[in-house]
Amino acid sequence: MSVLSVEGLGKSFSGLHAVRDVDLDVADQEFLGIIGPNGAGKTTLFSLLSGEQPPTSGRVIFDGTDITGWSADRTARAGLVRTFQLMRPFESMTVLENVTIAALSVRKSRKDARRHALEVLDRVQLSDQVGGVVSTMSTAGLKRLELARALAMEPRVVLLDEVLAGLVPAERAPMIDLLRSLHTAGQTVLFVEHIMAAVMALSERLVVMHEGAVLTSGDPRTVVEDPRVVEAYLGEETA
Ligand SMILES: Nc1ncnc2c1ncn2[C@@H]1O[C@H](COP(=O)(O)OP(=O)(O)O)[C@@H](O)[C@H]1O
Ligand SMILES: [Mg+2]
Incomplete structure (x- = not known):
């Protein structure tokens, strides 16, 4: 059973497709990691899910209700909460x-x-x-x-955008433990993070975004070894 379903979600800013045609299903109590190079559209995706920005195409179905176009306030009260939006x-x-x-x-x-x-x-x-x-x-x-x-x-679903950013390495382990305890308690989490050790320690499933679209998704270990994923990140280092 999906608690959150995203269908063909897109957002363009005067011609730039920040998010394009994203389909995503999140299961109840899932801990879903979302990775991708800088500018891949991760934060924009969260903005669309949390109602902070309206999508230019597609739908967001939360707990069986079409919440596309709802305000951030209404979305949060319905149980879809993004840390950053507060x-x-x-x-x-x-x-x-x-x-x-x-x-x-x-x-x-x-x-x-x-x-x-x-x-x-x-x-x-x-x-x-x-x-x-x-x-x-x-x-x-x-x-x-x-x-x-x-x-x-x-929140029924919480969206965490780089909650480990700004922490020194010694502070990360306790935060990872805390996030794991949320998962153990049954909290559904969407987790955007750059620190791969945390992503791999916590994610049950991994979605990789690249240039606004979902490049691939699945078992974390399989996904990070996918040559297309490696290539997407190499592109970032060259840039
Ligand atoms: N408000 C905005 N106006 C114009 N372009 C934007 C805006 N927000 C994001 N973008 C662009 O959309 C793309 C995706 O950005 P973002 O979602 O922040 O990526 P990520 O979080 O994966 O680093 C980038 O090219 C970024 O410059
Ligand atoms: Mg971001």
């Missing part, structure tokens, strides 16, 4: 206040939202920083906060 954290507020605001989209009272926020902060191991002010947090802390704000909305 508002920047409120710098002068505490970590708990920031997550409580996100939790208010799924909890009626402030008290329930606060309790839910505390649970989510525990899941992302930020319990020791609930009272901290966002402006003083490290990059690693901010990444966890960003994840917490998305999870607080109880």
Whole structure:
């Protein structure tokens, strides 16, 4: 059973096909990795899925409903949440206040939202920083906060665009463990990432994008050895 189905999805910016004719089915509880060289269209694909930008062609079916053209807000409330699409954290507020605001989209009272926020902060191991002010947090802390704000909305599907970017190597392993724990808990995840060790450690299936289109998809080990994939990345290094 697909929780998310994408049919012939496309986006062009005055003649440039950033995303072209993408078909994609995501199974419930799947951890799907999406890779591809810079400019392949990964972030634009996420923008189309999350309603941040309308597609120029194709359809997005989420949980059986055609959500093509829905606003980012409505899409997020329906349960398709992209970390990046959320508002920047409120710098002068505490970590708990920031997550409580996100939790208010799924909890009626402030008290329930606060309790839910505390649970989510525990899941992302930020319990020791609930009272901290966002402006003083490290990059690693901010990444966890960003994840917490998305999870607080109880997404059916979460879209993560380069959540490991900006982390030093020593900070990556704990973040990979955290993402793995989401998967174990049954969270459906679409994961765009450049750090291949993380992609290979987490992805059940891999989609490779190149020049806006899906180049290939399938078992991660098979996919990364595909000569067409190797060639797509070699092109990036030459450029
Ligand atoms: N708002 C925009 N206007 C014009 N071109 C864009 C816009 N957003 C992305 N693009 C172009 O679309 C292509 C895909 O970009 P992007 O989705 O960011 O790729 P990726 O995330 O895979 O690096 C690139 O050529 C990029 O320059
Ligand atoms: Mg990108």
